[in-house]
Amino acid sequence: MQDSGHGRWWQGLRRTRDRVETGWRRLVGLRVSDAFWDEMEETLYQADLGPATVETVMGRLRMRLREDRPVSEAGLHDLLRDELLALLPPDDPDPWRLPPERPQVWVVLGVNGSGKTTSVGKLAGQFHDRGARVLMGAADTFRAAAAEQLAGWSARVGVPVLHQGPGADPAAVAFDTVQAAVNRHMDLALIDTAGRLHTKAPLMQELGKIVRVLDRAVAGAPHHTLLVLDATMGQNAIRQAELFQGVGATGIVLTKLDGTAKGGMVLAIHQALGLPVRWIGLGEQADDLEPFRREAFVDALLGSGLPD
Numbered sequence: 001m002q003d004s005g006h007g008r009w010w011q012g013l014r015r016t017r018d019r020v021e022t023g024w025r026r027l028v029g030l031r032v033s034d035a036f037w038d039e040m041e042e043t044l045y046q047a048d049l050g051p052a053t054v055e056t057v058m059g060r061l062r063m064r065l066r067e068d069r070p071v072s073e074a075g076l077h078d079l080l081r082d083e084l085l086a087l088l089p090p091d092d093p094d095p096w097r098l099p100p101e102r103p104q105v106w107v108v109l110g111v112n113g114s115g116k117t118t119s120v121g122k123l124a125g126q127f128h129d130r131g132a133r134v135l136m137g138a139a140d141t142f143r144a145a146a147a148e149q150l151a152g153w154s155a156r157v158g159v160p161v162l163h164q165g166p167g168a169d170p171a172a173v174a175f176d177t178v179q180a181a182v183n184r185h186m187d188l189a190l191i192d193t194a195g196r197l198h199t200k201a202p203l204m205q206e207l208g209k210i211v212r213v214l215d216r217a218v219a220g221a222p223h224h225t226l227l228v229l230d231a232t233m234g235q236n237a238i239r240q241a242e243l244f245q246g247v248g249a250t251g252i253v254l255t256k257l258d259g260t261a262k263g264g265m266v267l268a269i270h271q272a273l274g275l276p277v278r279w280i281g282l283g284e285q286a287d288d289l290e291p292f293r294r295e296a297f298v299d300a301l302l303g304s305g306l307p308d
């Protein structure tokens with residue numbers, strides 16, 4: 001199954017698939033024995049599932065495979081597909097439909113360089129293309145270039161951006177953005193934040209303040225707090241994400257899946273953080289962002305070494 005309408009996933013996960021393909025191939029035809037389990041464990045590690053998730057999958061497979069029997073290609077494929085899908089929460093059935101409360105207020109957070117600003121630009125452009133009225137807010141006041149970077153996205157995707165001078169209070173920018181979104185009857189306000197701060201206040205404290213202040217602008221805001229993780233960091237990204245748990249993220253944007261062989265880390269995220277991956281980044285352009293779809297992901301990960 002080279003491509004079942006999932007071409008971008010197939011392409012995005014190429015490096016991860018290349019890395020594990022030899023492992024899958026070696027497993028086919030092996031009798032279920034110590035050598036088989038060693039190879040299986042090694043292959044799952046290679047895909048960067050991480051220790052806890054590897055252990056879960058190994059446990060499930062041990063329950064389902066009979067010792068001493070050879071495993072057919074189709075049998076192994078179906079089994080792995082099942083078990084990997086079971087690690088992922090259900091997809092949002094209609095990711096491009098905004099929830100009814102208006103304006104929707106979404107805040108984007110994450111460590112510096114993870115892809116926050118790019119993801120805000122991409123989300124803004126794609127929701128705009130689908131007819132939503134979108135406003136971006138440049139609440140990263142740490143880097144002077146941050147507002148310019150968002151202004152660049154604004155010009156590229158045709159979505160307005162609200163910003164203030166360098167050094168402005170990020171919470172004030174966030175608040176003003178949401179008020180402007182209310183006044184202009186916007187559907188979606190997307191707020192970019194800094195990975196580092198110019199003030200002495202710790203980052204988490206400052207992010208907590210932004211989140212709290214939004215509720216004063218629109219009751220119930222933010223409706224989503226998206227934590228941006230860089231897939232090239234593999235398991236380290238998950239460790240970094242744990243720092244943000246106090247802020248109360250509701251979902252993950254996983255960026256740079258196109259540039260990594262560590263795509264299997266997607267499978268560890270839900271188990272480690274209890275948060276769904278909602279969006280993935282597959283490149284640097286506006287349309288290089290897709291809603292996460294678990295079947296497309298697992299099929300692209302298992303690849304042609306294990307055909308249907």
Ligand SMILES: Nc1nc2c(ncn2[C@@H]2O[C@H](COP(=O)(O)OP(=O)(O)OP(=O)(O)O)[C@@H](O)[C@H]2O)c(=O)[nH]1
Nearest residue numbers: 112113114115116117118195255256281282283284
């Ligand atoms: N290949 C690829 N590159 C990406 C993706 N998302 C972001 N990038 C690149 O990653 C780099 C950092 O992205 P930014 O959006 O500036 O990251 P940030 O989190 O806003 O960074 P700070 O504001 O400094 O904290 C840029 O060069 C982006 O083009 C992606 O999905 N794929």
Ligand SMILES: [Mg+2]
Nearest residue numbers: 116117140146
């Ligand atoms: Mg940024």
